[in-house]
Amino acid sequence: MEIKSLLVLSLIWALVDSCTTPLGETSQCVSLYDCPALLSAFEHRPLPSSVISFLKRSSCGFEGYVPRVCCGPLPTQDEEQPTQRPWSSTTESNNNDVDPVEDEDSYPAPRDQCGVDTNGDRIYGGQFTDLDEFPWMALLGYKTASGRITYQCGGVLVNRRYVLTAAHCVTGAIEQQLGTLVTVRLGEYDTQTEVDCSDGVCADPPQNIPVAAAYPHSGYSEKNKNRRDDIGLVRLARRARYSYYVQPICLVGNGRISDGSDVYVAGWGKTLNGKSSPVKLKLSLPTFNKNQCAQKYRTLGAELIEKQICAGGSFAEDACRGDSGGPLMRKRPEGIWESIGIVSFGYGCGREGWPGVYTSVAAYNDWIKSKLSATNV
Numbered sequence: 195m196e197i198k199s200l201l202v203l204s205l206i207w208a209l210v211d212s213c214t215t216p217l218g219e220t221s222q223c224v225s226l227y228d229c230p231a232l233l234s235a236f237e238h239r240p241l242p243s244s245v246i247s248f249l250k251r252s253s254c255g256f257e258g259y260v261p262r263v264c265c266g267p268l269p270t271q272d273e274e275q276p277t278q279r280p281w282s283s284t285t286e287s288n289n290n291d292v293d294p295v296e297d298e299d300s301y302p303a304p305r306d307q308c309g310v311d312t313n314g315d316r317i318y319g320g321q322f323t324d325l326d327e328f329p330w331m332a333l334l335g336y337k338t339a340s341g342r343i344t345y346q347c348g349g350v351l352v353n354r355r356y357v358l359t360a361a362h363c364v365t366g367a368i369e370q371q372l373g374t375l376v377t378v379r380l381g382e383y384d385t386q387t388e389v390d391c392s393d394g395v396c397a398d399p400p401q402n403i404p405v406a407a408a409y410p411h412s413g414y415s416e417k418n419k420n421r422r423d424d425i426g427l428v429r430l431a432r433r434a435r436y437s438y439y440v441q442p443i444c445l446v447g448n449g450r451i452s453d454g455s456d457v458y459v460a461g462w463g464k465t466l467n468g469k470s471s472p473v474k475l476k477l478s479l480p481t482f483n484k485n486q487c488a489q490k491y492r493t494l495g496a497e498l499i500e501k502q503i504c505a506g507g508s509f510a511e512d513a514c515r516g517d518s519g520g521p522l523m524r525k526r527p528e529g530i531w532e533s534i535g536i537v538s539f540g541y542g543c544g545r546e547g548w549p550g551v552y553t554s555v556a557a558y559n560d561w562i563k564s565k566l567s568a569t570n571v
């Protein structure tokens with residue numbers, strides 16, 4: 195009897211502790227210090243991003259402050275290729291000359307392959323993001339009269355080929371004021387440094403991809419004070435390469451967004467000091483009651499519509515100039531990030547009682563899907 199229960203116990207123990215390594219092998223979840231194969235990876239500085247990525251994917255909990263890992267050898271170059279990575283692709287090619295139309299570009303990234311913030315866990319009043327946080331963030335670059343590229347809007351990667359942004363970032367005054375939208379920058383962190391590093395870890399260089407075409411929503415017009423239909427898609431001339439620092443976000447799925455729920459904005463927009471931020475910033479803010487928000491903006495002659503969301507409204511906590519086109523995001527209970535809004539406009543920035551206005555992604559899900567399939571030909 196006793197032997198039997200001991201057996202059951204050790205069986206349970208084995209089940210609890212057994213795990214699958216990122217390479218698909220069955221192994222044990224042990225303290226990092228008990229796994230020489232992975233511990234030795236720390237000897238190289240700076241740590242290559244492929245190693246960090248592998249270590250993170252090997253993690254299976256903590257023992258106090260010490261991470262536990264699903265112990266197994268680091269992959270060799272060949273093994274590291276497509277296996278198990280949510281962002282892997284068998285069709286991906288590094289050859290930039292060959293760039294066929296891929297069917298998967300006609301849809302937002304599938305739900306099991308998007309919104310994975312590899313990170314474990316200052317916009318106006320915001321904070322620095324981590325190097326690898328929000329890997330779907332894109333910067334839109336405009337070519338000025340002097341031939342310089344200036345980055346003035348944000349966006350998010352929804353699959354390898356398309357960036358979702360605001361209509362006012364791809365059409366109208368912005369092109370007269372700044373120049374033509376020519377390029378998209380992915381995997382950026384600090385626009386002022388060539389290689390972005392933090393704590394001895396360096397990100398891959400950003401991917402600069404020329405713009406093939408931009409598709410603002412046909413309902414958008416600068417004449418409309420409410421900025422309705424402020425949404426657009428940018429098609430990249432080359433497909434983005436997914437990596438630890440470049441990944442797609444999910445589009446909002448089911449679930450209501452109740453007033454006061456915590457959401458995030460991120461971007462390189464203007465901060466309290468009046469300048470745009472070189473470093474990608476983030477800010478957590480609550481969604482704002484839509485009726486109250488509509489009442490506020492009505493006093494300015496802007497009649498907000500159903501397809502807009504308001505968020506913020508506290509002093510010095512807001513998106514601002516340069517953040518346009520960037521996402522309003524939330525993290526689902528399963529840990530997946532989804533885009534729920536697009537930075538559209540506000541009344542100044544960070545004024546108490548004046549929330550920012552965002553285009554609701556849920557309201558345009560069908561538009562996004564039909565545009566992706568219609569333009570990916």
Ligand code: ARG
Nearest residue numbers: 513515516517518539540550
């Ligand atoms: N329209 C601005 C831009 O071009 C961003 C507006 C966001 N403003 C705000 N107060 N939430 O970048």
